[in-house]
Amino acid sequence: MHIGPHTVPNRLFVAPMAGVTDRPFRQLCRAFGAGYAVSEMVTSRKDLWHTLKTSRRADHAGEPGPIAVQIAGTDAAMMAEAARHNIDRGAQIIDINMGCPAKKVCNKWAGSALMQDEALALSIIQAVVAACSPHGVPVTLKMRTGWCARMKNALDIARAAENAGVRMVTVHGRTREQGYRGEAEYETMAAVKAALKIPVVANGDIDSPEKAAAVLRATGADALMIGRAAQGRPWIFREVAHFLATGQHLAPPLVLEVRRALLDHLQDHYALYGEFTGVRSARKHIGWYVRDLPGGVAFRARMNGIDGAALQWQAVADYFEELADGHERLPTASAAQFAGALEAR
Numbered sequence: 001m002h003i004g005p006h007t008v009p010n011r012l013f014v015a016p017m018a019g020v021t022d023r024p025f026r027q028l029c030r031a032f033g034a035g036y037a038v039s040e041m042v043t044s045r046k047d048l049w050h051t052l053k054t055s056r057r058a059d060h061a062g063e064p065g066p067i068a069v070q071i072a073g074t075d076a077a078m079m080a081e082a083a084r085h086n087i088d089r090g091a092q093i094i095d096i097n098m099g100c101p102a103k104k105v106c107n108k109w110a111g112s113a114l115m116q117d118e119a120l121a122l123s124i125i126q127a128v129v130a131a132c133s134p135h136g137v138p139v140t141l142k143m144r145t146g147w148c149a150r151m152k153n154a155l156d157i158a159r160a161a162e163n164a165g166v167r168m169v170t171v172h173g174r175t176r177e178q179g180y181r182g183e184a185e186y187e188t189m190a191a192v193k194a195a196l197k198i199p200v201v202a203n204g205d206i207d208s209p210e211k212a213a214a215v216l217r218a219t220g221a222d223a224l225m226i227g228r229a230a231q232g233r234p235w236i237f238r239e240v241a242h243f244l245a246t247g248q249h250l251a252p253p254l255v256l257e258v259r260r261a262l263l264d265h266l267q268d269h270y271a272l273y274g275e276f277t278g279v280r281s282a283r284k285h286i287g288w289y290v291r292d293l294p295g296g297v298a299f300r301a302r303m304n305g306i307d308g309a310a311l312q313w314q315a316v317a318d319y320f321e322e323l324a325d326g327h328e329r330l331p332t333a334s335a336a337q338f339a340g341a342l343e344a345r
Contacts, residue, residue, distance in 0.1 A: 001035065001223055003093055003199065004138025004167045006066040010035035012212075012237045013170075015203055015227030016070045016095070016142070023059050024268035025285070028261065029230055030064065033238035036223075037068065038142075041097045044073025044082035056272060060090050068093040070142070074114070076127035083131045083139075094132050096125060096166075098143040098157070112144045112176035115153060122160050129165040138167035142203075145188040148177035158192045158200075169196065170225055173204035180228075189219040201225050207236075209243030216244075232288025234261070252330040259320035262289055266313050275309045286316060293331060294323065 001008045014021060014029045014037035026037035040057045048054050060067045069091040071082045083094045098114045098121060114121045129139045141161050146152035158169045171192055173184030184204030193200040202221035206212050207229035215224060230236050235253050242250040265285065270278040286303055290296035299319050306312045 001199070003036075003066065003140065005136065006092065006138070008036040008066070010241060011223035012240055013037065013201060013223055013225040014230060014237075015225045016040055016097075017227050019281075020231065020284075022056065022269075022272060023061070023063055024265055024272055025234075027063060027268070028265050029234045029237060031261070032234040032236075033241050034226075034230075034234075035237075036066075038093075038095050039067075039069045041070045041072040042082065042086060044071055044075065044078040046078070046081065046085075049085060058086065058089055059272060066092040068095055068140070070095040070097050071128075072097040073124075074120070076120075076123045079124050080127040080131035083128045083137075084135075087132065087135050087137055091137065093138055093140060094128060095140045095142055096128055098141060112147065115143060115157060115176065116147045116151070118153065118157060118160070121157055122164065125161050125164045125166060133165070139165065140168040140170065141166050142170040142172070144172050144174055144176055145185065146175045148175050151175075152188060154188050155191050155195060158196055162196050162198050166198065168199045168201065170201035170203055173202070186215055186218040189221060193220045193222075199223060203227065206240075209240045209249065212240040213244060232285070232291060252332055255320060255324040255327050255330055258289070258330055259317065259324065262286070262320070263313060263317055266309075266316065270309045270313075279307060279309050279312050282312065286312075290319070294326075295319075 199222040203225035
C-alpha cells in the first residue's frame with residue numbers, strides 16, 4: 001500500500017478522531033496491527049497553533065512514520081500555511097478534513113460543511129497541494145458521501161481532488177446530515193473507487209473481521225479505515241488482518257496482555273497530558289475497555305471518582321489482575337452474562 005512515496009505495511013488504518021487519536025492512542029493501535037494512523041485534526045487558525053491543545057495534537061515524538069497530520073479550515077491560504085507549518089513540525093503526509101460532522105466545526109463551514117461549496121473545497125485542495133508539493137509531501141482527503149441525501153457529491157469532489165494532485169481519498173459512508181446515525185452505505189465508495197486511479201479508503205461501521213471483508217468486497221477499496229470500533233478494542237486491527245489472510249478468527253487477547261497494553265497506554269497518556277488532565281481524559285479510554293467485561297459498569301462508576309494518576313493506574317492494574325484469575329483470555333460475552341462475577345469472588 002503506497003501513499004505517494006510512502007509505503008505502509010498493510011491496508012488497515014486508524015481513523016482520525018478528535019479527542020481520541022492522540023499520539024499514545026495511535027501508537028497503541030499500531031502496536032496491535034494498524035498500518036497507518038492519522039492525527040486528530042489541527043486547526044488552520046494561526047492564533048491557535050501555540051495553544052496547549054494544538055501543541056498536544058501536533059506531538060509526534062517517537063511515532064513511527066509516515067507521520068500524517070489532518071488539518072481543518074475554510075480559507076485556502078490559511079490551509080496552505082497550516083500545511084507548511086505542520087511539515088516544518090515533522091508531518092510527512094497532510095490530510096484535508098472534509099468529513100467532520102461536528103456542529104462546532106460545520107457551523108464555521110469547515111469539515112464536511114465544505115462539501116456544500118465545491119468551488120471552495122477545490123480551492124482549498126489546490127492550495128494545500130501547491131504548498132506541499134515543493135516538500136515532496138503527499139496530500140490526502142477525507143470526506144463523507146455528501147452534505148445530505150439530496151447532495152451526495154463525493155464522486156465529483158473525489159474526481160476534482162485527484163485531478164488537483166491528491167494522492168489518496170477516504171470516504172465515510174454517511175452524509176453530514178446523518179452524523180453517525182443509521183448504517184453506512186458503500187455504494188458511493190464503490191463508485192469513487194471505480195472512477196479514480198489513486199487509492200480509495202473505505203470508512204464507516206467496520207466493527208468486525210466479517211464486516212471488514214464484506215466492505216472490501218462491496219467497494220473494491222484499497223484500504224479500510226477503522227474508528228469507533230477501535231475504542232477500547234485496539235486489537236481489532238490484528239483480528240481483521242488475520243481474518244482477511246486466513247478466513248479464520250483469531251483467539252481473543254490474553255487478559256494479561258490487555259492489562260499490560262492498557263497500563264502502558266495510561267503511562268503514555270499521563271506523560272502527554274500531565275496528571276490533572278491526563279487522569280480525567282483517560283477515563284473514557286478505561287471505560288471503553290471495561291464496558292463489556294465482568295463488573296465493568298461498577299468499575300467504571302468507581303473510576304470516575306479517582307483523581308490521582310497513581311491511584312487510577314493501580315485500580316486498573318488490580319481490576320485486570322482480578323479478571324485474569326478467572327479468565328485466561330478476554331471474555332467475549334456481554335457484561336450482563338457476567339453480572340456480579342467479580343464481586344462474587
